[in-house]
Amino acid sequence: MTAFAFGDPITAGIDDLAHFTDGGRLTRLYLTPPHRQAAERVALWMREAGMVARIDATGSVVGRYEGLTPDAPALLLGSHIDTVRDAGRFDGNLGVLIALAVVQNLHRAGKRLPFALEVLAFGDEEGVRYPSTLGGSRAIAGRFDPAILDEKDTAGITRRRALEDFGCDPARIGAEARDPGKVLGYIEAHIEQGPVLEAEGLPVAVVTAINGASRGNVTITGIAGHAGTVPMTLRRDAVAAAAEMILAVERRALAEPDLVATVGRLILQSPATNTIAGQATFSVDLRAPSDAARLAALADIKSAIAAIAKARGVQAEASFGYDAPAARCDAALTDALAGAVARQGVPVRPLPSGAGHDGMALSGVFPIAMLFVRCKGGISHNPAEYASPADIDVAARVLIDFVEHFRAN
Numbered sequence: 338m339t340a341f342a343f344g345d346p347i348t349a350g351i352d353d354l355a356h357f358t359d360g361g362r363l364t365r366l367y368l369t370p371p372h373r374q375a376a377e378r379v380a381l382w383m384r385e386a387g388m389v390a391r392i393d394a395t396g397s398v399v400g401r402y403e404g405l406t407p408d409a410p411a412l413l414l415g416s417h418i419d420t421v422r423d424a425g426r427f428d429g430n431l432g433v434l435i436a437l438a439v440v441q442n443l444h445r446a447g448k449r450l451p452f453a454l455e456v457l458a459f460g461d462e463e464g465v466r467y468p469s470t471l472g473g474s475r476a477i478a479g480r481f482d483p484a485i486l487d488e489k490d491t492a493g494i495t496r497r498r499a500l501e502d503f504g505c506d507p508a509r510i511g512a513e514a515r516d517p518g519k520v521l522g523y524i525e526a527h528i529e530q531g532p533v534l535e536a537e538g539l540p541v542a543v544v545t546a547i548n549g550a551s552r553g554n555v556t557i558t559g560i561a562g563h564a565g566t567v568p569m570t571l572r573r574d575a576v577a578a579a580a581e582m583i584l585a586v587e588r589r590a591l592a593e594p595d596l597v598a599t600v601g602r603l604i605l606q607s608p609a610t611n612t613i614a615g616q617a618t619f620s621v622d623l624r625a626p627s628d629a630a631r632l633a634a635l636a637d638i639k640s641a642i643a644a645i646a647k648a649r650g651v652q653a654e655a656s657f658g659y660d661a662p663a664a665r666c667d668a669a670l671t672d673a674l675a676g677a678v679a680r681q682g683v684p685v686r687p688l689p690s691g692a693g694h695d696g697m698a699l700s701g702v703f704p705i706a707m708l709f710v711r712c713k714g715g716i717s718h719n720p721a722e723y724a725s726p727a728d729i730d731v732a733a734r735v736l737i738d739f740v741e742h743f744r745a746n
């Protein structure tokens with residue numbers, strides 16, 4: 338029974354890859370034996386689809402389907418096959434299988450295009466094993482920092498050693514950098530990992546940007562005191578101040594479309610039921626597709642915190658050390674992708690990506706675009722992660738149509 342010509346075989350491939358795991362629940366960390374097994378399976382599928390496949394110097398699987406002329410510039414399609422611990426099976430793997438389906442479809446028809454297609458299965462997207470991440474896509478973009486080869490995992494194994502054990506030659510990483518003149522763009526399909534498409538009843542969305550992020554901490558110093566003896570009017574309560582500041586962060590985010598702000602951590606010094614807190618520290622995570630909107634919101638949040646601190650007679654120290662700019666999707670590629678969505682009879686829904694992706698490492702060197710696929714309940718990084726064969730089928734048809742209509746210049 339094949340209800341969905343692309344959705345069903347892609348789902349079968351996802352189930353197949355889910356067998357390559359460290360333990361019962363899906364856990365496939367970078368450069369581990371299950372990663373190697375999954376990489377070899379993907380390379381086999383690439384060869385069956387008429388591609389020349391290899392595992393590159395960072396452990397990415399690279400498959401190439403030549404165009405009408407040899408050595409033509411290539412359109413890159415792909416995603417990642419590493420996972421978090423206790424992962425879902427669709428995150429990353431779905432994009433690799435959709436990319437493979439695009440080439441399988443051409444190969445079955447005996448068709449070549451005026452440009453080459455490359456399918457990439459990155460292995461270092463989730464950043465679970467080593468402190469830094471996106472090593473595979475950074476290498477392709479010519480942005481790999483050799484200093485990270487000395488990073489160690491929790492067992493003390495360096496990235497260099499893990500690469501060598503995987504069969505990779507770290508000395509060749511620099512040679513993986515692509516000539517931007519030979520790359521037409523990078524397109525990735527990925528589950529949304531959020532609830533918007535489900536809420537709106539849509540199978541896919543066209544990504545506008547991978548959000549930039551600011552992260553920092555705010556430490557409030559008040560005066561600790563006895564919960565029974567200090568009158569309300571004489572208190573310098575660090576927790577009450579933190580509560581007011583946290584609500585100010587939420588209010589500012591609500592006032593800006595596409596901006597999200599989260600206080601995910603609140604730490605009290607010596608917390609006790611009968612003590613007025615003397616010190617509280619909370620984190621702030623701020624993300625938006627527009628860097629200008631994000632930085633303006635951050636400035637407003639800082640001044641709101643200062644004003645609340647002043648009114649309450651406490652000290653507040655805000656330090657925001659982390660700033661990652663947004664990766665805008667390429668306008669021309671995104672328009673072309675939107676055209677392919679419309680030709681499938683699906684309304685075009687632009688949506689920013691709140692999570693990070695390999696496109697961040699490639700953006701600025703190559704034009705990038707992304708297609709999001711609806712996932713059940715917006716759940717991701719969890720075994721309950723699910724995308725339906727019907728939605729996967731739509732996404733595969735969009736990418737096939739996109740590639741068929743793509744003009745190299």
Ligand SMILES: [Zn+2]
Nearest residue numbers: 428429462527
């Ligand atoms: Zn992912």
